[in-house]
Amino acid sequence: SQQGEEDPQALSIQEGENATMNCSYKTSINNLQWYRQNSGRGLVHLILIRSNEREKHSGRLRVTLDTSKKSSSLLITASRAADTASYFCATDAKGAQKLVFGQGTRLTINP
Amino acid sequence: KAGVTQTPRYLIKTRGQQVTLSCSPISGHRSVSWYQQTPGQGLQFLFEYFSETQRNKGNFPGRFSGRQFSNSRSEMNVSTLELGDSALYLCASSLAPTSGTDTQYFGPGTRLTVL
Numbered sequence A: 001s002q003q004g005e006e007d008p009q010a011l012s013i014q015e016g017e018n019a020t021m022n023c024s025y026k027t028s029i030n031n032l033q034w035y036r037q038n039s040g041r042g043l044v045h046l047i048l049i050r051s052n053e054r055e056k057h058s059g060r061l062r063v064t065l066d067t068s069k070k071s072s073s074l075l076i077t078a079s080r081a082a083d084t085a086s087y088f089c090a091t092d093a094k095g096a097q098k099l100v101f102g103q104g105t106r107l108t109i110n111p
Numbered sequence B: 001k002a003g004v005t006q007t008p009r010y011l012i013k014t015r016g017q018q019v020t021l022s023c024s025p026i027s028g029h030r031s032v033s034w035y036q037q038t039p040g041q042g043l044q045f046l047f048e049y050f051s052e053t054q055r056n057k058g059n060f061p062g063r064f065s066g067r068q069f070s071n072s073r074s075e076m077n078v079s080t081l082e083l084g085d086s087a088l089y090l091c092a093s094s095l096a097p098t099s100g101t102d103t104q105y106f107g108p109g110t111r112l113t114v115l
Helices: none
Strands: A005-007 A011-014 A017-023 A029-037 A043-052 A055-058 A060-068 A070-075 A086-091 A104-109 B005-007 B009-015 B017-025 B031-038 B042-050 B053-056 B064-068 B076-078 B089-094 B110-114
Touching: A005 A086, A011 A017, A029 A070, A029 B042, A043 A055, A043 A070, A043 B009, A055 B031, A070 A086, A070 B089, A104 B009, B005 B089, B017 B089, B017 B110, B031 B076, B042 B064, B042 B076, B076 B089
Parallel strands: A011 A104, B009 B110
Antiparallel strands: A005 A017, A017 A070, A029 A043, A029 A086, A055 A060, A060 A070, A086 A104, B005 B017, B017 B076, B031 B042, B031 B089, B042 B053, B064 B076, B089 B110
8 A cells, every 4th residue: 555645636726835745644754756757757865854854845846754753744936848757656665665745636727 | 978778668468477677777877666557556666776785775575685796787576467457667776775865867767467
C-alpha cells in the first residue's frame, strides 16, 4: 500500500494563481521529497525536507512538513503553464530503506 | 554531468517473452533503484542495488530480477511477460543507498508494452 496519500488528485487553476498540494503519510520518516513528472516522463526532484525541518523554500516552491500530523504541503506560487505536470510526494520511512510514493496530484495551469 | 540514461526508451513484447532493461546512473553514483509506474498502482519500488548487491526488494514476483555491474550500471529482467507488466519502468540513481539523506535522480524511463 502507498505510504503517501495526496490531495487533491487533480487541480486546475489559472496562470498566475498559487497551487497547493497536500501529502499525508502513515509512519515515521527520515525525510519527505517532492517530485514533478511531465506526461509519461521521468521524475524531476524538486525539494527534500528533513524530518527535523518545518519549512523549506526553493524559488517559487514552498514546502511545509508537520510530523505531528504526518502531513506535508507543496505550494507553487505565481504558477506558469510550464508547471503543468503531476506532482508526487515520496517518503523515506525509518528503516524502510526505500522511497514510497503517493499517487500524485495532476496539476493543470490554464493560460 | 550526464543524467541517468535508460535504454531502450520504448519496447513492445508479447506475452511469455522476456525483456531486459538497462540503466546507466550518473557518474559517481553507486546506488540504483528501479520502480514500476502504472495508472492503477502508481509508482512502486522494485529493488535497489548498491555496490553490485541487492539491498532491498519490493513486493514483486520472482519474474522480476535485476543486477548491477562493477561500473554501477544496472539491468532489470522480466521473464514470462504478462499483460499486467505493461508499464513505465523508471530507474533512479543516488550517491549512497537510500537512507533518507540523498536525492534520487530519475532517468526518462522505459515504456514497456506487452501484447
